[in-house]
Amino acid sequence: MNSIDVLDNAVIINGHHLEFPFSYDEIKAVLGEARIEIDEKHGKHLAYTYDDQGIEFDGSPEYLKNLKKKKAYKDKEHYIIGLALYVTGQKIYSSRETFPNGRYEGGLTFMGQKIDEDKMWRSPVGYGYQPSYIDNNGKKAWLHVSASIHTDDKKSLYDGERILKDVGLSFVPERPKSKVDYTIVVPDEECLKFDTFNFKLAVINELMYNREVL
Secondary structure, eight states: OEEEEEOSSEEEETTEEEESSBOHHHHHHHHOOOEEEEEGGGTSEEEEEETTTTEEEEEOGGGHHHHHHTTOOOOTTOOEEEEEEOSSSOOSOTTOSOOOSSOOOEEEEETTBOOOGGGOEEETTEEEEOOEEEOTTSOEEEOSEEEEEEOSOTTOOEETTEEOSEEEEEEOOOOOOOOSOOOOOOOSSOOOOOOOHHHHHHHHHIIIIISOOO
16 A cells, blocks of 8 residues: 655655655656656646556646745756645546546555644635644744645545545745844944935845845
C-alpha cells in the first residue's frame, strides 16, 4: 500500500523525501516514468500522471515567477507545486482533459497524523485543510502545504490507514519575513527631499519590486 506523509514544505512518498517545489527528475527517481500532458489553454500547465497509482503531479514554468517572489525558487526545472490523489475516480481538476485510470490506494497523513476533521473548513470543492505546528522558536506556524479534500462527508475520511477521499495538495509558500530593521530614524545631517510625486513612486517601485529590499 502506498504511503504519503505531508511535512511543512515536503512530502514523503513511500519513504522517499521530496521537497517542494519538485522537478520531474526527482519524481521520476521515486515513481518512474509518467504520462505527461500539456494544457496549452491554461498557462501551459503540465500534468505528470501515474495511471496505475492514481497520482497526478501539477506544474508549470509560469509558477517560477511566484516562487521567486516567495523566496522558494530553486532553478528553472523545479516548478511542480501540486499533486492529486484520485481515490474515487472522479475528476479533480476541471481543466484537465484526462486523469489517472487507476485509483490511489494508500495512506495520507500530515506530519505523521491523520487528517483532523475538526480542523477542516468548507471550501468550493468540499473541505480545506492546512494544519498548524510549533516551530523551532516555539511559535505557532502553518504548514506550507494545503489540502483540498473533495467530499461532502468529512466523517468518512479513512478506512483504517487508507484515505477514502480525493485529495489535492498544493505548495503555498509564505514569503519569509525580512530580518532588516526598517525603523525610520531621523538623521542629523541634511537630507535630500523629493518634491516630484512620480519620482517618489519610481524610487519606491525600484526598492520594493525590483530590488525587493522594502
